[in-house]
Amino acid sequence: MAGILDSVNQRTQLVGQNRLELLLFKLNNRQRYGINVFKVREVLQCPPLTSMPKLNKLVRGVAHIRGQTISVIDMSMATGGRKIEDIKNAFIVIAEYNRSVQGFLVGSVERIININWEAILPPPEGAGKASYLTAVTEVDGELIEILDVEKILNEIAPAREVVREDMAEELAKHDASLDDKIIFIADDSSVARSQVKKALSSLGLEIEAAKDGREALERLKEIASETGDVTDKVGVIVSDIEMPEMDGYTLTAEIKSTPELAKLHVVLHTSLSGVFNQAMVKKVGADDFIAKFHPDELATAVKKWLDKSAEN
Template identity: 65%
Template sequence: MTGILDSVNQRTQLVGQNRLELLTFRLMGRQRYGINVFKVKEVLQCPKLTVIPNLHRLVKGIAHIRGHTVSVIDLSLAIGGRPTTDIDKAFVVIAEFNRSIQAFLVSSVERIINMHWEAILPPPQGSGRAHYLTAVTNIDNELVEILDVEKILAEIAPVDETMDANIGAEIAQAQMDKPTVRRILIADDSTVARKQVERAITSIGFEVVSVKDGKEAYEKLLEMASHGPIDDQIALVISDIEMPEMDGYTLTAEIRRHPELKGLYVILHSSLSGVFNQAMVERVGANSFIAKFNPDELGHAVKTALIN
């Protein structure tokens, strides 16, 4: 298991080709789940956990890993399942989301699978655990569920969504000097993340066009362009990177290739981290990258977009 991520640094060429690699695992049952390898730092046998008073009910305990103290979240319990048992035989997936390190307790870890984002689909309507899903896929004729980790983390440690009022005033001043349409397209497959961005953007007086993946975003932009110049209808695009059917890198590349869309300002806004991000931003032609989720940084990025 220690070698399962040895080649992660060689996997960055998949980004920008609408491809990803999923690390698959199981919780308390037969259902398989997946997480993007780029978010995973390490997988290891569950270490000794320390239970301290007043822990959140979803946190199984505290672990000391590589000189850091991390909370170990029981992923099965977090999505409404049974608490994880046989801790000594369980594993922890160390991942980085939204600028912080988390440890997720899982029953077993299986393998890494190379996939195309087109094979990652939105969850079916009416699925029982859709409340915690961002996507599903089929591997070896078996349904694999991709969890909305951002929703789980928001329930454990809610983030401050309030944007500094001064930023709104600065944006208003910038628009007096250079008027633009006050509408922004937001693409994100996580309901929680999408709502966070929507609230931040509407708080500074913008209308929001909200979609759940890159494919839907591109189709919406094409529809707008068919009715007239895109700059008269939308100020900029804020897009997640990881999304079913079409990721944010591919969306940006498609925008740059289209003669009627290529001038759009694109901000990539993602929980993904890593040194490859800036290189990929430049490669696909995005204007900027922001790690989730800081409303003030998002506001400053919008202001920069409007000034430019």
């Protein structure tokens, strides 16, 4: 298990080709779940956990790993299941989301699979708003569920979603030519879409959202067919990177290679972080990269590109 992620750096060429690799794991039953390898720092057998006062009930304790104190979240409890009892034989997936490092307690960790984003599909419509799924896929005839980790983390430690009041007043000032423009959002997480909408509402413009890259691309092309150039209607698009059917890198590349969409400013907004992603931003032609989730930073970045739209 210690070497399961040893070759992760050799896999970076998958990103930008609408492909990803999932680390498969189980919780308390036979159901398999997946997490993007690029979110994962390390996988290790669960070390002793230290209880601390006033921890959220979903946090089983903290682990001291390589000089860092990491909260360990029971992923079974976090998704409405029973707690993982046999901690000594369980594993921790150390992952980085939204600029912080967490430990996810899981029953077992299995293998890494290579898959195309087109094979990652939205959860069934019947899953409902209470579902913790952000996507599903099929491997060897078995359903793999991909959890909405951002929803889980937001329930444990809710993020500030609105821009500071003093900043909001400044951001609301914009060129009159932008009054009829919309801000477009593409994100597969319902929690993330809600957060982004609230953060950008301070800009005072209409906001439209899509659940994945393919849906966003189709809608942008539809707008372009009505106007001749998508920027006649859309001021900027804020897109997640990890999305079913078409990821944000591929969406960006499609936008920049399509004449009627090419002038659109693309801001990639993702819980993935690091130097590698900065390089990918340049490779696919995105205009900016903002790590999730800081409402002031996001709104300021979007305002910058809206202002540039007004200048053009």
